[in-house]
Amino acid sequence: MSAAILVWSITIAQAMLVIAMACYTYRLARGPRAQDRVLCLDAMYVCAMLLVLTMGIRTGSSLYFEAALAIATIGFVSSIALAKFLMRGEVIE
Amino acid sequence: MSRVLPYPLLTASLIVMWMMLNAFSLGHFLLGAVVAILAGRAMAALQPSKPKLRRWQLIPFLIGIVLLDILRSNIAVASIILQGRRRERVAGFVAIPLDLRDRTGLAVLACIVTSTPGTAWIEYGADSGVLLIHVLDLVDEEAWVTLIKTRYEAMLMEIFE
Amino acid sequence: MMHAEMLPAWAALLTALLVLIGAGLTLFGAIGTLRFATFFERVHAPTLGTSWGTGAIVLGSIVCFSVLGSRLVVHEILIGVFITVTTPVTLMLLARAVLYRDRTEGNAGVPARLASRREQQGRTEAEDGDGDAR
Numbered sequence: 001m002s003a004a005i006l007v008w009s010i011t012i013a014q015a016m017l018v019i020a021m022a023c024y025t026y027r028l029a030r031g032p033r034a035q036d037r038v039l040c041l042d043a044m045y046v047c048a049m050l051l052v053l054t055m056g057i058r059t060g061s062s063l064y065f066e067a068a069l070a071i072a073t074i075g076f077v078s079s080i081a082l083a084k085f086l087m088r089g090e091v092i093e
Numbered sequence: 094m095s096r097v098l099p100y101p102l103l104t105a106s107l108i109v110m111w112m113m114l115n116a117f118s119l120g121h122f123l124l125g126a127v128v129a130i131l132a133g134r135a136m137a138a139l140q141p142s143k144p145k146l147r148r149w150q151l152i153p154f155l156i157g158i159v160l161l162d163i164l165r166s167n168i169a170v171a172s173i174i175l176q177g178r179r180r181e182r183v184a185g186f187v188a189i190p191l192d193l194r195d196r197t198g199l200a201v202l203a204c205i206v207t208s209t210p211g212t213a214w215i216e217y218g219a220d221s222g223v224l225l226i227h228v229l230d231l232v233d234e235e236a237w238v239t240l241i242k243t244r245y246e247a248m249l250m251e252i253f254e
Numbered sequence: 255m256m257h258a259e260m261l262p263a264w265a266a267l268l269t270a271l272l273v274l275i276g277a278g279l280t281l282f283g284a285i286g287t288l289r290f291a292t293f294f295e296r297v298h299a300p301t302l303g304t305s306w307g308t309g310a311i312v313l314g315s316i317v318c319f320s321v322l323g324s325r326l327v328v329h330e331i332l333i334g335v336f337i338t339v340t341t342p343v344t345l346m347l348l349a350r351a352v353l354y355r356d357r358t359e360g361n362a363g364v365p366a367r368l369a370s371r372r373e374q375q376g377r378t379e380a381e382d383g384d385g386d387a388r
Contacts, residue, residue: 001263001266002259002261002262002265002266002267003259003261003266005263005266005267005270006261006266006269006270008270009269009273009274010270010273012274012277013273013277013311016274016277016278016280017277017280017281019281019284020277020280020281020283020284020285020303021284023281023284023285023287023288024284024287026288027287035293035348035351035352035355036293036296038348039287039293039296039297039300039348040287042300042341042344042348043283043284043287046280046304046307046308046337046341047280047284047303049308049337050276050277050280050303050308050311053311053312053330053333054273054277054311056315057269057273057314057315057318057319059257060257060318060319060322062327065315065333068333069332069333072333072336072337072340073336076336076344080343080344080347083344083347083348084347086348086351086352087347087350087351087354110332113328113332114329114332163306164306167279167302167305167306170282170298170301171282171302173286174282174283174285174289174299174302175282177289184292184294184295186365188365203346204338204339204342207341207342207345207346208301208304208305208341208342209301210283210298210299210301210302210305211298212298213294213297213298213301213349214342214345214346214349215294215349215350215353216349216353225365227294227297227298227349229295229298
């Protein structure tokens with residue numbers, strides 16, 4: 001019983017997260033300007049991280065947690081670099 | 094004490110993080126302590142400005158208020174998104190004159206304002222002390238100024254100044 | 255799904271509810287980026303996913319693993335803390351970059367610069383202030 005509840009809710013949640021990523025991808029492709037694309041990339045890595053976390057709940061393995069932490073760290077650094085790049089067009093001032 | 098542990102708070106939180114990631118045991122405590130003390134000394138080489146906590150008892154209270162406010166504005170913004178264009182909504186910038194000058198306090202205020210859906214920190218003029226935020230659902234400018242000033246700024250000034 | 259059978263019904267329900275709330279909030283945020291018309295409005299939308307969207311899923315994960323291991327597993331909180339601290343930094347930097355771009359291009363709908371007097375000094379000091387948040 002509890003397995004059925006968990007499997008169904010996590011499947012629905014993962015579908016919602018994938019739809020959210022699809023929305024961001026659409027906005028990423030449409031633009032209209034570079035800042036919208038950076039914003040979407042930033043939001044997409046959060047979605048990917050949440051997707052990995054739900055995978056962790058589904059399989060009951062704590063290894064996914066480490067992967068999620070790695071995604072969060074790398075995503076943060078890359079969005080900062082992109083935002084900094086937009087400011088002046090140079091990553092390092 | 095101050096030579097070995099220049100940043101006691103940083104060292105303590107690094108030890109806690111190490112034990113959360115691995116396990117709560119004596120061995121991991123010792124290993125984490127070595128790493129945290131080395132990291133604290135490395136941080137001292139960077140010479141950041143040291144935050145002074147005057148009334149740390151208020152911090153859990155502040156965290157509680159902020160979590161509840163974020164939950165409330167989550168619901169508000171979600172309903173705005175679901176309503177779509179059926180309701181007239183004005184988004185705009187609000188300028189708030191701040192009395193808070195402490196850098197750590199300003200950093201915390203920036204985190205609070207930006208992580209609350211519906212408000213975003215845009216710019217802060219360090220010489221004029223005026224903060225510019227963007228509000229998604231702007232009904233009353235004065236209400237936002239008093240909200241930021243009385244709800245968060247007063248408490249942050251008590252904690253940090 | 256062997257581990258799910260060992261989960262009591264209340265824990266499974268709570269986890270399911272929290273995960274659904276988190277994913278739903280993230281989805282609303284994504285729909286918001288599609289609906290809002292200007293960039294400064296769109297900045298608000300992803301914070302739905304990064305505040306309680308992440309928070310609810312992290313809480314669900316904590317409930318699930320704590321009940322399974324019959325001890326408190328709190329390392330997921332690190333992800334929550336990390337996301338709450340880093341997202342404002344990214345968004346603030348992005349907003350400043352957009353403000354700078356819009357002002358240099360002379361676009362409408364952007365407020366004038368706040369610090370006109372001693373502006374160079376004011377800007378460098380504000381950037382130092384951001385450094386503390388990182």
